[in-house]
Amino acid sequence: MSMPLVTEDHEEFRRAVRRFTDEEIVPIASELDAKKAEIPMEIIQKMAEQGYFGVLFQEEYGGLGLDNITMAIVAEELSKGWLSVGSVMTRGIIMGTLLEAHGTEEQKKKWLMPLINQEMESGFSMTEPDAAGSDPRSLQTTAVRDGDEWVINGHKIMTSNGQRADFLVVMCRTEEDDDDSGNANMKMTQIIVPTDSPGLERIRSVPIWGHTGGDHMEIKYKDVRVPLENALGARGSGHQAAQDRLGAGRVYHCMNTIGQMWRAFDIMVRYSTEREVHGGKLETKQFIQGFIADSYIDIQAARLMTIHCAEVMDKDGNSRVDISAIKVFVPEAGSRVVDRAIQMHGWRGVSSDLPLAGMFQGFRTLRLADGPDEVHRILIAKEILKKYPDGLSWDFGV
Numbered sequence: 001m002s003m004p005l006v007t008e009d010h011e012e013f014r015r016a017v018r019r020f021t022d023e024e025i026v027p028i029a030s031e032l033d034a035k036k037a038e039i040p041m042e043i044i045q046k047m048a049e050q051g052y053f054g055v056l057f058q059e060e061y062g063g064l065g066l067d068n069i070t071m072a073i074v075a076e077e078l079s080k081g082w083l084s085v086g087s088v089m090t091r092g093i094i095m096g097t098l099l100e101a102h103g104t105e106e107q108k109k110k111w112l113m114p115l116i117n118q119e120m121e122s123g124f125s126m127t128e129p130d131a132a133g134s135d136p137r138s139l140q141t142t143a144v145r146d147g148d149e150w151v152i153n154g155h156k157i158m159t160s161n162g163q164r165a166d167f168l169v170v171m172c173r174t175e176e177d178d179d180d181s182g183n184a185n186m187k188m189t190q191i192i193v194p195t196d197s198p199g200l201e202r203i204r205s206v207p208i209w210g211h212t213g214g215d216h217m218e219i220k221y222k223d224v225r226v227p228l229e230n231a232l233g234a235r236g237s238g239h240q241a242a243q244d245r246l247g248a249g250r251v252y253h254c255m256n257t258i259g260q261m262w263r264a265f266d267i268m269v270r271y272s273t274e275r276e277v278h279g280g281k282l283e284t285k286q287f288i289q290g291f292i293a294d295s296y297i298d299i300q301a302a303r304l305m306t307i308h309c310a311e312v313m314d315k316d317g318n319s320r321v322d323i324s325a326i327k328v329f330v331p332e333a334g335s336r337v338v339d340r341a342i343q344m345h346g347w348r349g350v351s352s353d354l355p356l357a358g359m360f361q362g363f364r365t366l367r368l369a370d371g372p373d374e375v376h377r378i379l380i381a382k383e384i385l386k387k388y389p390d391g392l393s394w395d396f397g398v
Helices: 008-034 041-050 068-081 083-102 105-116 238-274 286-314 320-345 356-366 373-385
Strands: 122-125 142-146 149-160 167-173 188-194 200-206 216-227
Touching: 008 041, 008 068, 008 083, 041 083, 068 083, 068 238, 068 286, 083 105, 083 122, 083 238, 083 356, 149 167, 149 188, 167 238, 188 216, 188 238, 238 286, 238 320, 238 356, 286 320, 320 356, 320 373
Parallel strands: 122 167
Antiparallel strands: 122 149, 142 149, 142 167, 149 216, 167 188, 200 216
């Protein structure tokens, strides 16, 4: 069924992505996922040929120049086939969004274009082991100017795709010694660092439950030197750039989650039509019918919220509340859907015979990734409360 805001062009693109997923991904997904195997490079190259890594980007850089609703469709369909595939695609899109928004023309040619055609992979290096993840302004990794270079020193954890990335975007503190502005937001800069730079040391891959297809690395930077022109955006713009990257990441993670919710729903409903228990099929039991109905409600609500958020982003509207709302709601809704599917399957639900346990773990992780739920709930409330002292109300029609 077509959704409001979704055109026939969107649906035609969906059908093409679904054919690709059914033909290229579904036949290999279960076996590779069970082995925790990486996505074959052949599949990644075929995805690049279809333009999936460039959905949002301008054609002059090798992209398709499409909208966030199309991006939602691609993520949903790919992740329904195999979460790892959707995650790899959205990871590249997230970093590409950062480069397109803040990079110079030279940076776009050098880093964005190879990202779109998958000649390169990227990663994001912001979180630190001894700094609060909910406050990026507390980070201590420094980048000091020395002639025509930045010299970077620091310790990062949870660097996305740290093992495979050809370059990382690193959040650094770059204030000068005489900088007494007191504005912590203006003391951060994002800097592009090739992973073969001397002094960049990969310490370990941090295992993350429920996630395959990407390494979250602990990395130390010791006197790592890169050219000044590797700064992404103006000096001091790093906090805003990080918010742009994290905002996009939250939306695209939700898109992937919906694809997985859909897969769990299919597994659950099909099983209910096959399993005999107490003299009849599971589908005839009212408890199970309740599971199916409640799961439909959760999935459709999550999809509509996410599509609405994508439309607001496409229209350059203020999407902060919408992004935070789906960041909280979608993983929680996904957890409920998968929990019902696990309950229906009994022992199979918690075994490695089915992907449900991994989904459940992954959705729980998303309540922390790109900012904990509590931070987003506070942001939503603050933004809404701003309206009422002036006699206004919150406009749900926007």
